[in-house]
Amino acid sequence: MTAPRRSPRPPFDGPDVAYAVLEASxxxxxxxxxxxxxxxxxxxxxxxxxxxxEELLGRSADVLVPAEHRARHRRVRQAFVEAPRPRPMPGxxxxxxxxxxxxxxxxxxxxxxxxxxxxxxxxxxxxxxTARRAAEARERSLSRAYLTxxxxxxxxxxxxxxxxxxxxxxxxxxxxxxxxxxxxARPGPGHTIGSVTSAGALDDYIARLDLTSDPDxxxxxxxxxxxxxxxxxxxxxxxxxxxATAPWHDLAAGFGIRASATLPLxxxxxxxxxxxxxxxxxxIFDEQMRxxxxxxxxxxxxxxxxxxxxxxxxxxxxxxxxxLSRVVAAQEEERARIAADVHDDSVQALAAVDLRLGxxxxxxxxxxxxxxxxxxxxxxxxxxxxxxLRRLLVELEPAPVGARLPELLREAAxxxxxxxxxxxSVDVDPGPPPGWDAEAPWLADEVRVQALRxxxxxxxxxxxxxxxRVVSIEIRPEEDWVEVVVSDDGxxxxxxxxxxxxxxxxxxxxxxxxxxxGGWCRIERGAVGTVLRLWLPREPLATAS
Amino acid sequence: MSRQIRVVIADDDAAVxxxxxxxxxxxxxxxxxxxxxxxxxxxxxxARTGPEMVLVDVRMPGGGAEAARALRAQAPLQGRSGAxxxxxxSAHTGAATVLAMLQAGAVGYLAKGRLxxxxxxxxxxxxxxxxxxxxxxxxxxxxxxxxxxxxxxxA
Numbered sequence: 001m002t003a004p005r006r007s008p009r010p011p012f013d014g015p016d017v018a019y020a021v022l023e024a025s026x027x028x029x030x031x032x033x034x035x036x037x038x039x040x041x042x043x044x045x046x047x048x049x050x051x052x053x054e055e056l057l058g059r060s061a062d063v064l065v066p067a068e069h070r071a072r073h074r075r076v077r078q079a080f081v082e083a084p085r086p087r088p089m090p091g092x093x094x095x096x097x098x099x100x101x102x103x104x105x106x107x108x109x110x111x112x113x114x115x116x117x118x119x120x121x122x123x124x125x126x127x128x129x130t131a132r133r134a135a136e137a138r139e140r141s142l143s144r145a146y147l148t149x150x151x152x153x154x155x156x157x158x159x160x161x162x163x164x165x166x167x168x169x170x171x172x173x174x175x176x177x178x179x180x181x182x183x184x185a186r187p188g189p190g191h192t193i194g195s196v197t198s199a200g201a202l203d204d205y206i207a208r209l210d211l212t213s214d215p216d217x218x219x220x221x222x223x224x225x226x227x228x229x230x231x232x233x234x235x236x237x238x239x240x241x242x243x244a245t246a247p248w249h250d251l252a253a254g255f256g257i258r259a260s261a262t263l264p265l266x267x268x269x270x271x272x273x274x275x276x277x278x279x280x281x282x283x284i285f286d287e288q289m290r291x292x293x294x295x296x297x298x299x300x301x302x303x304x305x306x307x308x309x310x311x312x313x314x315x316x317x318x319x320x321x322x323x324l325s326r327v328v329a330a331q332e333e334e335r336a337r338i339a340a341d342v343h344d345d346s347v348q349a350l351a352a353v354d355l356r357l358g359x360x361x362x363x364x365x366x367x368x369x370x371x372x373x374x375x376x377x378x379x380x381x382x383x384x385x386x387x388x389l390r391r392l393l394v395e396l397e398p399a400p401v402g403a404r405l406p407e408l409l410r411e412a413a414x415x416x417x418x419x420x421x422x423x424x425s426v427d428v429d430p431g432p433p434p435g436w437d438a439e440a441p442w443l444a445d446e447v448r449v450q451a452l453r454x455x456x457x458x459x460x461x462x463x464x465x466x467x468x469r470v471v472s473i474e475i476r477p478e479e480d481w482v483e484v485v486v487s488d489d490g491x492x493x494x495x496x497x498x499x500x501x502x503x504x505x506x507x508x509x510x511x512x513x514x515x516x517x518g519g520w521c522r523i524e525r526g527a528v529g530t531v532l533r534l535w536l537p538r539e540p541l542a543t544a545s
Numbered sequence: 546m547s548r549q550i551r552v553v554i555a556d557d558d559a560a561v562x563x564x565x566x567x568x569x570x571x572x573x574x575x576x577x578x579x580x581x582x583x584x585x586x587x588x589x590x591x592a593r594t595g596p597e598m599v600l601v602d603v604r605m606p607g608g609g610a611e612a613a614r615a616l617r618a619q620a621p622l623q624g625r626s627g628a629x630x631x632x633x634x635s636a637h638t639g640a641a642t643v644l645a646m647l648q649a650g651a652v653g654y655l656a657k658g659r660l661x662x663x664x665x666x667x668x669x670x671x672x673x674x675x676x677x678x679x680x681x682x683x684x685x686x687x688x689x690x691x692x693x694x695x696x697x698x699x700a
Contacts, residue, residue, distance in 0.1 A: 343604065347636040348558035351657035355564035358661050359571055379661055386658020390636050394681075400641035410684050411640040418680035 028126040032061045034081045034119055036074065048128060050100035061124075066098045077122070084113030084120060097126060105130045141178070141284055145292045148177035152296050156303040162267075163197065165303055169275065169296075170199035179277045180257060181205065184265070185224055186273040187213055193224060202278060205255045209248065219247050223262040224274055231271040233294055234262045235285045239278075258282040261290070263297035267304040275300070321446075324516055328446045332398050339396035342389055350386045354379060391415055395456060399449045405442045405482065408452045409473055416459040417471070424459075424471040432477045442477060444539045450517040451484060451536055454510045458486045458532045461507075466490025468529055481519070481537045488529040510534075549576040550671045553594060555587040555612065556580075556602040556634070561657075565600060565634070572664040584612035591616055596629045598671055601651075603635035603642055613649035632670050634660070643677065643685035648692075654679050 022029050028045035032038050041049075041056055049056070049064055056063070061077070062070045080087075088110045097107045105128050112123040155168035170182035181202030188194035191214040198206055213228060214220040222244055223234035236242040239257050240249050259279045264271040275297060279285075285293070357379040364371050394415045399408060406428050413424045432442065441448055455473065462468050468490030476483040507523060510532075514521035519536035552575050556562045562580050569575040578594040581587040584607020591599060599616060603609035613631040620627035632653035633646045643654050653670040654677045655663070666676050677685070 343636055344558070347657060348561050351636065351660065352558070352560035352564040354658055354660055355561070355568050355663065358663065359564075359568050361661075362571065383658050383661070386636070387656075390638055390656060390658060393636055394639045397637070397639050397642075400639065403641060407640070407684070407688060410687075411681050414640070414681045414684050415638070 022123075025125070028128070030061065030064065030124045030126065031114075031121050032077075032124065033121055036061045036077055038064075039121065045126065048099070048126075049097065055100075064097055064126075066096050066104055069096060080111055080113070080122060081120060084122070086110070086112045097128070106133050137281075138286070141281070142288055142292070144177050145289055148173055149292055149296045149299075151176050153299055156299060156306075159303070162304055162307050165300060165307075166273070166275075167197040167199075169300055170197055173275075173277055174200040177277065178279075180255065180280050181278045183276045183278075184273050185211070185228075185276065187228055191217075191220065193228070196273060200278075202255055202257075205251060205257070205278075208251060222248065223260055224276060227262040227264050227274040228271055231264045231266070233264065233290065233297070235290065236260045237285065238282045252278075256280045259284050261285045261293055263293055265297060265304065266301040267308060272304070320518070324446045324518075327516055328449050332449065335396040336398060339393050342392055342396070347386060347389050347393065350382055350389065354382045354386060357382060387419065391418070395460075399445075399452050401445075402441055404440075405448060405451060405484075406475055408448070409455055409475070409484070412452060412456045413459055413471070413473060416456065416463055420463060422463065422468060422471055424473065426473045426475070428475045428477065430476070433479050435479065436477070442482060442538065443536065447517045447519075447536050447538065450513045450519075451482070451534065454513050454521055454534050455484055455486060455532075457510050458534075462486075462488045462490060462530070466492075466529060480539075481535060484532075484534040484536075486532040486534075487526050490529045492525050492529055550574055550598055550668070551576050551578045551594065551596045552598045552600065552667075553578060553587065553590055553596040553629070554580045554600045555582070555584070555605060556600070557582050557605040558602070561602070565663075568660075568663055569667070574664065574668055583607045584609075584615065587612050588615050588619065591629060592619060598667065599629045599631050600634050600667075601631060603633050603637050603646060609633055609635070609651075610645045610649035613646065613651055617650050630670050632667060632676075638679040638681055640681035640684040640688060643679055643681055644688050647685060647689055653677070654682065656680075 022040075023042050025042060025044065028048045029040075029042040030038055030045050031040035038056055038059055038061055041051070041053065046053055046056065062073070065073045088108070095107050095109065096104045098104050108127045108129050110125050112125070114121045114123055151172040152169050155172060156165060159165035159168055166184040170184060173179050173182035179200060181198065181200030183198040183202070183206050184196040185193050186196055191212045193211040193213055195206060209224075210219060211222065211224055212220040213225045215225070215229065219225075223236060226232075226244070227234045234244070236245050237259055239245050239252050239259050245252065245260070255278075257278045257280065259282050260276060261279075262274050262276045265273040265275055277293070357375055361372055361375040361379065364375060394411075403411075406426055410426045413426060417424050436442065443451060459471065459473075462471055466488050468488035471486065471488045474485045474487075476485070510523075511521050514534055514536065517536050519534065521535070522533045524531045524533065552569055554562055554565050554569075554577060556565065559582075562582070566577045566580055569577050578596055579590045581590050583605055587599065587601065587607070599613075601609040601612050605612075613633075616631060617628045620629075628650070630653070631646075631649070631651045632655065633643075633651045634655050634657060635642070636657040638654075638656050646654055652675050653666065655666055656679045659678060660666075666678060670676050679685075
């Protein structure tokens with residue numbers, strides 16, 4: 001049994017209590033003389049560096065320093081001896097201690113000069129900062145991970161598609177998270193695994209992975225295949241030693257890969273892809289990091305669901321919009337066809353009759369004054385029939401391209417109330433919102449046509465049934481929608497009139513038109529007369545509230 | 546009696562064409578020098594006969610507005626003295642249609658079915674007046690003013 005190793009009394013003067021303090025110090029304390037020879041080491045220092053006292057005392061302090069740092073150590077020591085005063089030793093990353101077995105550890109050191117009977121001694125207090133450095137590194141990588149998470153969340157808000165989101169997640173992981181590489185992969189046909197996007201310096205590595213999702217193949221049992229298959233995160237703390245990554249040990253070593261995290265990305269409850277992050281630092285994915293990364297993967301998955309919902313909504317809206325366009329186009333075509341028939345067959349014939357009646361009237365003015373009145377009446381009748389057909393033509397005409405809503409409604413009112421005593425007005429209140437292009441039509445084409453048709457139908461009802469003297473058409477444009485209110489001072493509408501009447505489709509058609517355009521239409525009894533409220537979105541994509 | 550007003554009539558409907566011609570022929574103020582069924586025919590005819598007035602159907606083949614523009618371009622002199630006075634005679638009375646004809650240089654727009662006083666209305670056009678006998682005329686004029694002044698107000 002050997003006696004416990006202990007150092008001799010320090011080779012300088014001082015009270016015993018000082019010696020006791022040095023021995024009890026939690027630091028490693030070594031005393032060296034001006035020439036750099038070790039004269040004392042406390043028990044802790046001997047233990048830390050792995051020497052017995054007799055092995056260390058009398059040797060150069062160089063033995064405690066890795067070979068490549070010795071020259072620098074000597075210079076620092078020399079500088080200190082020339083201007084001795086207590087100070088921390090400048091260091092940084094190169095300040096390392098070396099144990100007897102050759103292993104190294106990061107240190108921080110402070111130097112204190114003491115002048116003894118045989119000259120200057122330098123007391124070096126050496127702290128092993130391995131644990132602190134590790135904690136610092138962990139803190140750094142954790143805060144980088146937080147930053148990565150925050151940036152990925154921003155990317156989620158900005159990204160317009162899954163592809164964009166994946167690409168941005170990879171980019172952020174590499175740039176903010178400091179990973180060697182990031183990769184999103186998804187299952188392909190058969191047992192293949194396809195690359196979606198990647199970032200970092202590992203594209204060559206990724207290209208050479210040669211993965212499969214076949215569980216019977218060793219290359220199908222790596223983290224990527226496993227995460228895809230089982231939908232759970234897979235971590236390798238030491239990539240170059242883990243059994244699961246055996247097929248890629250050699251390849252990964254060449255790229256400096258030491259650890260990996262593979263996280264499932266879900267959509268609709270299914271794992272649709274996996275995100276892999278490679279780090280050059282082993283053991284980086286501790287409990288806290290895993291929590292963060294899994295939170296990030298969940299956020300990405302959440303965003304994917306969002307895209308799904310948004311896509312569904314867009315698809316439905318696009319279908320609705322396409323349907324609306326088709327319906328409107330078909331209606332307009334049909335109307336144009338009817339208009340052409342009315343014009344070519346009826347109006348032209350009546351116009352010719354009207355002209356010839358005028359001719360006849362002038363001829364009979366002298367020859368047969370008695371029939372002039374009859375011819376005039378006939379001409380009046382033809383005139384009013386033609387006027388009716390002309391109104392029909394205007395009504396059937398396609399809404400003029402580019403005309404804005406107030407102009408369309410003014411024209412409609414002018415035509416409908418031609419030759420009547422009805423006073424009408426079209427007002428815009430308030431003016432169009434500032435963001436609107438003043439020269440563009442106020443509504444998407446399909447919506448504009450429906451607005452025109454509904455209001456015209458309402459005006460025709462007023463002319464035919466209301467017996468009104470004043471009709472006001474108010475247009476209320478808002479940011480994303482327009483409301484049109486048509487009120488008259490006529491006899492008002494009986495509640496029964498609001499119910500569908502067979503063969504009388506006017507009101508129902510108006511409601512249908514508003515609905516097709518994504519809006520609504522209501523007919524109410526006003527204080528006097530009737531009020532029609534028409535609400536339409538500017539774009540047909542918006543849905544009715 | 547002053548010189549007769551030489552008129553060309555363009556309408557794709559034969560019944561209308563002949564009725565218009567008969568009405569004007571019966572009036573000593575007018576001399577119908579030809580009729581056309583399309584814009585192209587009208588252009589050739591006008592070049593040959595040099596009328597002072599042209600009645601155009603807005604929706605005839607070739608288009609009323611295009612025909613009116615072509616007549617103005619064809620005129621040897623710039624301004625009203627060179628080109629014939631173009632009067633639209635149409636069943637289409639929407640403001641946009643009226644506006645298009647005014648922009649093409651028409652000085653009259655008469656609605657089919659209200660032509661009892663046709664000769665008088667045309668005589669006024671020939672004398673330099675503008676006659677817009679259609680219900681949407683005010684609206685069309687309003688738009689014309691907005692276009693020319695660049696004013697696109699709310700109402």
